Amino acid sequence: MKLTLKIWKQQDAHSKGKFVTYSLDSISPNCSFLEMLDILNEQLIRKNEEPVAFDHDCREGICGTCSLYINGRPHGPDDAITTCQLHMRKFKDGDTIIIEPWRAKPFPVVKDLIVDRAAFDKIIQEGGYISVNTGGAAEANQILVSKVNAELSMDAAACIGCGACVAACKNASAMLFVSAKVSHFALLPQGKIEAKDRVKKMVAMMDQLGFGNCTNTYACEAECPKLISRSNIARMNREFICAKVS
Amino acid sequence: MNSSFLHFSSITKKVWMALLGLFLMVFLVVHLGINLCLLRDDGGRWFRDAAHFMGTNYIIKVFEVILFGGFILHVLIGIILQIKNWFSRPVRYKISNKTTTPFLSKYMIYTGAIVLTFLIIHLFNFYFIKYGWVTSPVSPLEGGEPDFAAVARSLFGQPVYSAIYIVLIICLGFHLYHAFQSGFQTLGLDHKTYTPYITGFGIFYSIVIPLGFIIIPIYFLI
Numbered sequence: 001m002k003l004t005l006k007i008w009k010q011q012d013a014h015s016k017g018k019f020v021t022y023s024l025d026s027i028s029p030n031c032s033f034l035e036m037l038d039i040l041n042e043q044l045i046r047k048n049e050e051p052v053a054f055d056h057d058c059r060e061g062i063c064g065t066c067s068l069y070i071n072g073r074p075h076g077p078d079d080a081i082t083t084c085q086l087h088m089r090k091f092k093d094g095d096t097i098i099i100e101p102w103r104a105k106p107f108p109v110v111k112d113l114i115v116d117r118a119a120f121d122k123i124i125q126e127g128g129y130i131s132v133n134t135g136g137a138a139e140a141n142q143i144l145v146s147k148v149n150a151e152l153s154m155d156a157a158a159c160i161g162c163g164a165c166v167a168a169c170k171n172a173s174a175m176l177f178v179s180a181k182v183s184h185f186a187l188l189p190q191g192k193i194e195a196k197d198r199v200k201k202m203v204a205m206m207d208q209l210g211f212g213n214c215t216n217t218y219a220c221e222a223e224c225p226k227l228i229s230r231s232n233i234a235r236m237n238r239e240f241i242c243a244k245v246s
Numbered sequence: 247m248n249s250s251f252l253h254f255s256s257i258t259k260k261v262w263m264a265l266l267g268l269f270l271m272v273f274l275v276v277h278l279g280i281n282l283c284l285l286r287d288d289g290g291r292w293f294r295d296a297a298h299f300m301g302t303n304y305i306i307k308v309f310e311v312i313l314f315g316g317f318i319l320h321v322l323i324g325i326i327l328q329i330k331n332w333f334s335r336p337v338r339y340k341i342s343n344k345t346t347t348p349f350l351s352k353y354m355i356y357t358g359a360i361v362l363t364f365l366i367i368h369l370f371n372f373y374f375i376k377y378g379w380v381t382s383p384v385s386p387l388e389g390g391e392p393d394f395a396a397v398a399r400s401l402f403g404q405p406v407y408s409a410i411y412i413v414l415i416i417c418l419g420f421h422l423y424h425a426f427q428s429g430f431q432t433l434g435l436d437h438k439t440y441t442p443y444i445t446g447f448g449i450f451y452s453i454v455i456p457l458g459f460i461i462i463p464i465y466f467l468i
Binding site for chain 2: 074103210217219235236
């Protein structure tokens with residue numbers, strides 16, 4: 001495959017960025033998107049040019065590190081996958097691919113396509129945990145959990161914090177991410193003890209960091225690689241209202 | 247109630263936005279009910295009686311204050327939320343978002359602005375006449391009360407006014423289309439069985455109510 005890449009290049013958060021055009025030849029359709037960028041970088045290094053900086057780690061859709069906005073979609077032109085799971089067969093020979101970093105005020109650009117997603121860590125630190133004494137594992141049936149709630153909680157826990165929800169949302173809202181974290185705990189008896197404080201603190205931090213407000217367009221749900229449901233947002237709203245009025 | 251309820255977080259603002267929006271939707275049903283009285287062939291008697299009742303009943307007068315306050319708050323909170331949203335992405339994408347989302351959900355602030363413009367025009371045409379701030383284009387009734395039936399007949403008799411009215415009402419329908427289901431989602435009222443019915447009712451409401459309003463100018467034009 002022959003490709004033209006237009007990639008956002010930016011030295012750091014304070015520098016002005018610009019798009020740089022690269023041409024690539026002989027790319028296999030079986031290549032993953034990140035492997036295609038690896039090939040580009042190898043060629044750039046050989047030419048003594050600066051390679052493109054991009055985030056990646058596990059390369060199997062688990063860690064949520066890869067974060068590219070490809071041709072107008074977070075994680076590119078496929079559903080329910082991360083960028084590392086995207087393959088070049090999703091593109092056509094001769095295509096022009098425009099790659100941008102996540103754009104949101106709380107996600108400043110570190111370099112080129114890498115953004116700082118520490119904002120998510122700050123939200124997690126506000127309540128994405130339960131306070132229990134460590135020790136030996138308790139007997140499994142000591143605290144009973146309904147099958148339905150266990151499944152819903154596991155679905156919410158599937159969130160890998162990649163930030164595609166923020167990147168896709170027209171308002172750069174983090175409601176899907178925060179609601180997944182809130183739901184994950186709120187659905188389980190162990191999480192109910194701190195539920196009120198958790199939702200209030202996490203929402204307050206989300207607001208403080210400068211994420212936008214949810215207008216229920218559900219772009220977050222459409223682009224989530226882990227198919228986190230919008231019903232988590234409704235659950236968080238419910239949890240928040242109950243926490244505030246009780 | 248915890249005093250921190252007064253601290254306006256993003257969700258608190260949205261909850262107020264949703265509650266006020268749903269209240270305004272109830273008002274629209276009442277308003278449509280009165281407007282449909284114009285279709286009765288009685289020289290506007292029913293419509294005038296309804297307008298008189300709405301203008302003089304003390305309970306309605308209290309609701310009028312709540313209604314105006316609610317509308318102003320709905321608009322103000324909407325503007326505050328939108329400004330924050332614009333600031334949340336200071337650097338825009340070069341390629342506009344290609345994610346598939348409900349089309350009208352992305353333009354609520356714009357359809358809302360059109361509805362606000364429509365309301366201002368509507369107030370000048372009807373409501374302000376009641377207080378004498380705007381001169382009535384038709385003669386008042388005996389006793390000096392404005393003849394709103396005649397005002398409506400005179401305005402809807404003008405094709406240009408009726409066309410603008412119909413376009414603005416369609417924009418109201420676009421606003422309502424997303425608003426109903428969105429309001430329930432914001433209030434946390436999501437249920438795997440009932441949410442499809444709520445969404446369906448929202449679509450039904452956003453078609454039937456504007457259609458009801460649109461029928462009236464068409465009736466006077468033909």
